[in-house]
Amino acid sequence: MTVIETKKLTKTYGSARGITELDLAVNEGDFFGFIGPNGAGKSTTIRTLLGLIFPTSGTASIFGKDIVSQKTEILRDVGYMPSEANFYNGMRVRDIISLSAGMRKKDCSEEAKRLCERLDLDCSKRVDELSLGNRKKASIVCALQHKPKLCILDEPTSGLDPLMQREFFGILRERHEEGATIFLSSHILSEIQKNCTRAAIIKEGRLIALDSVENLSKTSAKRVTLHGVTAVPEGISVKSAEVSEDGVTFLYGGEIKALLSAVDQMPITDMTITEPGLDEIFMHFYEKGGK
Amino acid sequence: MTIYIKELKQSAKSWLIWTLSIGFMMLICVMMFPEMESQMDSVTDVFANMGGFTAAFGMDRLSFGELMGFYGIECGNIMGIGGGFFAALAGISVLANEEKERTAEFLLTHPVSRDSVLFQKLMSVFTQIILMNAAVVGISLLSAVIIGEEYKMTEFVLLHAAYLMMQIEIGCICFGISAFIRRGSIGIGLGLALALYFMNIICNISDKAESLKYITPYAYAEASNIISEAEIDMKLMWVGIAISVLAVIIGFMKYLKKDISA
Structure with missing residues (x-):
């Protein structure tokens, strides 16, 4: 009901x-x-x-x-x-x-x-x-x-x-x-x-x-963290990028293959892809202007 | 009944202060009568030489030497201003204060229809006015006993019935206005009561402003007319009743469709 x-x-x-x-x-x-x-x-x-x-x-x-x-x-x-x-x-x-x-x-x-x-x-x-x-x-x-x-x-x-x-x-x-x-x-x-x-x-x-x-948390956007590099990959669209001494983290909503191609030539030591928190989803929705 | 009782409890302190103030002034006035009576010759001369002022307060048709005449002029003004202001404040704040104090959200999210809220609030305004008048009548009667005088009861009853209706009309007009406003209610209420009071004075002074008597409730509560004629001008009072009903209906119509501010 x-x-x-x-x-x-x-x-x-x-x-x-x-x-x-x-x-x-x-x-x-x-x-x-x-x-x-x-x-x-x-x-x-x-x-x-x-x-x-x-x-x-x-x-x-x-x-x-x-x-x-x-x-x-x-x-x-x-x-x-x-x-x-x-x-x-x-x-x-x-x-x-x-x-x-x-x-x-x-x-x-x-x-x-x-x-x-x-x-x-x-x-x-x-x-x-x-x-x-x-x-x-x-x-x-x-x-x-x-x-x-x-x-x-x-x-x-x-x-x-x-x-x-x-x-x-x-x-x-x-x-x-x-x-x-x-x-x-x-x-x-x-x-x-x-x-x-x-x-x-x-x-x-x-x-x-x-x-x-x-x-909502399983939206297409993922939180990607790359270790061993201090720059975001080129050629792909990323959001909310943050660079630290340890690496770089950003939200990515595109094809996984494109992401892998972009990081292929980068000297990364580790990579994690996680579901973003609801706060990140919220920002994602707000930045892209809704579905 | 819950809202009605809440309203009465909330306004109890204000009611008591106004009632005691008006009652005390009535008592003092009546207590002054024996002294005034003994100085009647000089008092009459003074008032006879005041021109338009004499007519403005109906002193050309009432005798200060009689208790009823004295009561009509002096106590009439106390009831006119004090009672009118009290009724205006009770009516104007009853709805507007809910939004001003931001309590309307609490009140109107309970399972009570808006028309029931309005009805209970209006009844609380009437109750306050009626109880205040009853208390003042009681004090006036007691005052007369203290000074060993008696009122002409027909005129006394008619006078207080007219004061009561006048205050109810002011209360109704202010209740209607209260549905439209969100703040600044006290100024509007007192200003309106004062404007209506002065309209009657202007009406008494100038024949050209006679039409104002159909607008102001003070016209049918004019002590000089009621005491000298021993009757209330019912034509004016019916107009007053019609204005009261209209003001309440307009207030209901507005509030039932009103967006309550956050």
């Missing part, structure tokens, strides 16, 4: 670009990564899906329901964590968590308590006194306390220390194992590669790649 589906979803702000003809499909049980740098359209996509802003054209559905006309029904089963968590000044953390549960007409007190303990969140503090990290923690509790079927998380780890990031992803993985679909927007590629099963890359408002993280 497709949990999130967008068809030619477009959002413009006057003459400014938001997202353009986005075709996205997130399946039930996916741990889905949504990758792009700041300003690529990640938050616009999420805000459109959640009904905070309205599409200019195209359609989108969550759980098979239209995001505009059936927004309230959809949000019952969605937990959302924004990139910047802002709450009502003067309220205490426990009041915010309770308000969030109240708006869902659910008693989530036990799960909220469990999450607060795991995240080491002091519920008696006023929200305007919280650090960025603690505001994030309160936001996590609000997003997850009702055990949603779909978790939409926009840059969730910014402001969380590494220990809390680990705990947070631990909680997410548990929810995923329990059957929840996770939609994680991030520009931190290592956390996508480590946690997600599928991912999409967005560039300047357009989707330029959507596949399993494994397949």
Whole structure:
């Protein structure tokens, strides 16, 4: 079952670009990564899906329901964590968590308590006194306390220390194992590669790649390292070349035969060809302007 | 109900400060009446020689020597300015503050429809205005008991009903405007209430500006008319009710289709 589906979803702000003809499909049980740098359209996509802003054209559905006309029904089963968590000044953390549960007409007190303990969140503090990290923690509790079927998380780890990031992803993985679909927007590629099963890359408002993280990593570009030389081979097109005392390393997306011919006359002592990391794939997509 | 209660809790401190301030000023004013009454001759002379100023505040048709006349002029101005400002602030900030404080994202990503959010917020504005007026009426009645006087109850009730409606109208207009704006709400709210207040003064001074009475809610809450006629100008009040309903409808229409800023 497709949990999130967008068809030619477009959002413009006057003459400014938001997202353009986005075709996205997130399946039930996916741990889905949504990758792009700041300003690529990640938050616009999420805000459109959640009904905070309205599409200019195209359609989108969550759980098979239209995001505009059936927004309230959809949000019952969605937990959302924004990139910047802002709450009502003067309220205490426990009041915010309770308000969030109240708006869902659910008693989530036990799960909220469990999450607060795991995240080491002091519920008696006023929200305007919280650090960025603690505001994030309160936001996590609000997003997850009702055990949603779909978790939409926009840059969730910014402001969380590494220990809390680990705990947070631990909680997410548990929810995923329990059957929840996770939609994680991030520009931190290592956390996508480590946690997600599928991912999409967005560039300047357009989707330029959507596949399993494994397949995305198996793109035609390879990381080639030559030892014993300090110059890149001539006659072939390479990217992201780095020269060191030990050798030279670069991304190569062409024919292997052409590569071997190019290095044939070079005094190399060793050569390795590896799959590049997701960060390199991301740069590859960005440099060549999409598939 | 969750949002309605949240709104009331959030505005409780502001409500208390405004209510106590207005109530305290009403109390002081009424307490001053026995002294004013004893100096009535000189006071009347002073006001009689103030030309347009006398008409502007309706003092040409009310007697300072009677509690009801004194109450209408003095307390009317306190309720007009204080109550009007309070209603304007309550209405103008109720939606705009969500975007200004960037809490709209939290609120609107919960399973509550936007029309329900708007309805609960509007009800909270009405509740604050009604409770403030109830408290002020209570303080006014208590003040009269303290000085051993009695109001003319028909005029007193009509006067406060008109003040209440006037504040609700200002609250509704500001609620409607609140749906359009994202920041700078306080200035707009207070400016609007002040503009409407002065429109009524201009209307009282000049016959040429009579048409302004159909715009400003202060016209049907004019104490000199209500106390001297013992009735509210219902024609003006119906116009006020129509403006209120229209402002709320426009506010709903705008907010239901509004892109919420990040």
